[in-house]
Amino acid sequence: MMSTSEALAVQEVLQDSLSESSPKQRYHRLKVTAVIEETHDSKSVVFSIPEGAKEQFDYLPGQFLTLKVPYEGKQLTRCYSLASSPHVDAEHKVTIKRVDGGRISNWINDAVKAGDVIEVMAPAGLFHLTHKTPPGDIVLFGGGSGITPVFSILKSALETTDRKIKLVYANRDDQSVIFKEALKAIIAENIDRLEVVHVLDSVHGYLTQPLVGQLVERHLGGEYFICGPGPFMDTVESALLGLGEPKERIHTERFVSPPDPDQAEAAAEEAKAAAKGSTTTGFMVELDGEVHEIAYVKGDTLLQAMQKVDLDAPASCEEGMCGACMCMVESGEIQLALNEVLSETELEEGWTLACQCRPLSSDVKVKFPD
Ligand SMILES: Cc1cc2nc3c(=O)[nH]c(=O)nc-3n(C[C@H](O)[C@H](O)[C@H](O)COP(=O)(O)OP(=O)(O)OC[C@H]3O[C@@H](n4cnc5c(N)ncnc54)[C@H](O)[C@@H]3O)c2cc1C
Structure with missing residues (x-):
């Protein structure tokens, strides 16, 4: 558990003035408006959304927020599902249960209070009620x-x-x-x-x-x-x-913590090294029914290559956690670095994450879902 002085140091960082969120930024500084004790080992945290970020914080029932918390010199990210409903509740509320030996869940339960400011990424995630509602219970x-x-x-x-x-x-x-x-x-x-x-x-x-x-x-x-x-x-x-x-x-x-930043960096380096022998200079991508040929520079992920030519592919966390950049590999060999969201079955079906994926062969084609 974090010591009182460490908790105070974190509080100091969080108490910085609440700045207006710009529409493009990935993390927004959100003010905690309430902390609610739910059970002996869980608390809910309610956030207020700045006027300029309201649209970005629209969400589907089942999606999660990603919090970035400074902890012992590292920036740790943790996902917390919204327990509130966009159709019923006015507020954005997450509920955090203590994990034995867990760093951020215990910090939130011990130290976070109304008035604090936390860096939060807009809602994301694939676990939600579908638009195309199938029949049945x-x-x-x-x-x-x-x-x-x-x-x-x-x-x-x-x-x-x-x-x-x-x-x-x-x-x-x-x-x-x-x-x-x-x-x-x-x-x-x-x-x-x-x-x-x-x-x-x-x-x-x-x-x-x-x-x-x-x-x-x-x-x-x-x-x-x-x-x-x-x-x-x-x-x-x-x-x-x-x-x-x-x-x-x-x-x-599945509720898991992503790797710490140093571990994530090591995984990215490993993936880059594995893709070192690749002589790929381009790949194909199908987005919104159109096929694009994208130039590729060794080391980049598919998403970075698409961003370089201003192709507006869906993406959010860019850390392999949210699944927003999920796309299907239709041909070719790829290397996936971090993956906290795709299941074994989805990987077997050919899904990948553009933000963590590097092409290994020259015939890679990916398709984003419609
Ligand atoms: C999409 C999604 C939604 C989620 N929604 C919720 C939610 O609504 N509510 C909720 O309570 N949780 C949720 N989680 C889980 C949450 O994100 C965290 O994984 C959880 O709170 C534990 O984080 P922690 O920092 O407390 O634990 P961590 O510090 O990540 O520790 C996890 C485990 O690893 C051990 N550990 C401790 N220190 C280290 C270390 N230095 N290195 C490695 N391991 C260590 C701990 O003993 C513990 O057993 C969600 C996760 C995902 C992916």
């Missing part, structure tokens, strides 16, 4: 702090769809249940189409594949959103796939 699986994006999706789905919704919410014990009272109120108002099942380790043990099967029996053919500890997510995902539910309807969000 929505089944949400949240484990511990994994409730945050799922809670946002739940509130938005109730507000914007007439689909039936089931939430399976796993926690260590009753006192660890985040948003318990808010959930009770929402259930009372939506008794006809919302069902919430609490699974407590202390009472029921861990969720098992047969139990997942029973819980989804009446909702097969639905759409699934899963977020929580790794083993919990693996159990749910395997059970659903085993029941024949298609991958495209199973959405997952």
